[in-house]
């Protein structure tokens with residue numbers, strides 16, 4: 547697959563022309579404003595990831611790859627020992643911005659490995675540049691393959707239910723769980739997508755419905771608690787969801803509410819596929835119980851997005867950002883290396899042999 551600079555520029559994250567900043571599409575502002583941010587220091591990168599200006603597991607990994615490169619360039623005059631120490635500190639700090647999506651630590655560890663492999667600072671910086679581009683290019687290729695495999699499982703006219711946002715904005719090109727629909731659309735195929743709004747940060751309403759509508763896909767936005775009715779009505783032939791970390795036994799962490807969708811899908815006998823690149827599979831994580839779930843600010847539930855607070859100030863909130871879908875609920879996991887069916891513990895391992 548030949549990937550051009552244009553392919554990379556089309557995504558929500560890229561390197562600025564002068565290669566001194568990571569440019570991100572600010573996903574907090576959509577769908578009303580299309581604004582970009584230029585991130586040129588570690589604090590700005592950390593904040594952009596923490597506040598979800600850049601979000602979606604693969605996009606966070608791509609941002610971290612470019613981020614580590616520009617941070618390395620800023621330290622080019624340091625002797626190797628100090629250079630390496632400072633970059634490790636930056637890497638650890640960035641990893642702490644969001645704990646659940648494995649792509650963040652995966653990308654940073656890839657970069658830090660190169661830092662540790664040589665003592666020639668200029669050479670390391672060159673290699674980090676190439677590695678950041680590789681991470682981005684690989685994601686484009688992986689998403690394309692995930693989309694191709696996913697497309698083989700659906701037929702024209704199917705109703706697809708999705709949760710959160712897994713499109714080009716959250717990744718690079720095509721995306722993962724809505725990649726099959728976008729790739730299919732390019733080939734003249736038609737599907738109907740039900741996009742869960744995805745409380746509390748509304749990634750489904752603000753981002754998925756936006757991306758699909760702009761791509762000319764027939765999309766209907768629903769509140770999260772409408773998924774059951776839509777399934778019962780017979781309008782959904784398959785559920786496609788993303789993932790932030792796939793454990794070795796096939797348990798999958800994804801946006802809060804995904805496990806509820808999976809339970810409903812099982813109840814109604816609808817296949818449910820978790821879609822993700824191999825960069826999201828964490829074979830060092832035995833099961834969902836070992837995945838750290840990010841807890842976020844209660845204000846995301848109480849006041850954000852509303853003109854007035856939606857709960858008394860003193861009301862307690864529980865705001866986990868992700869949940870774990872038990873592998874027994876999943877029909878298959880769609881990766882760039884193929885469609886993985888149960889038993890997941892055996893078949894995921896085979897992907898890496």
Ligand code: MRU
Nearest residue numbers: 601602603712716788789800801
């Ligand atoms: O909190 P978010 O918006 O970063 O959560 C994103 C998701 O849960 C996505 O489904 C996942 O990262 C996959 S994106 C291809």
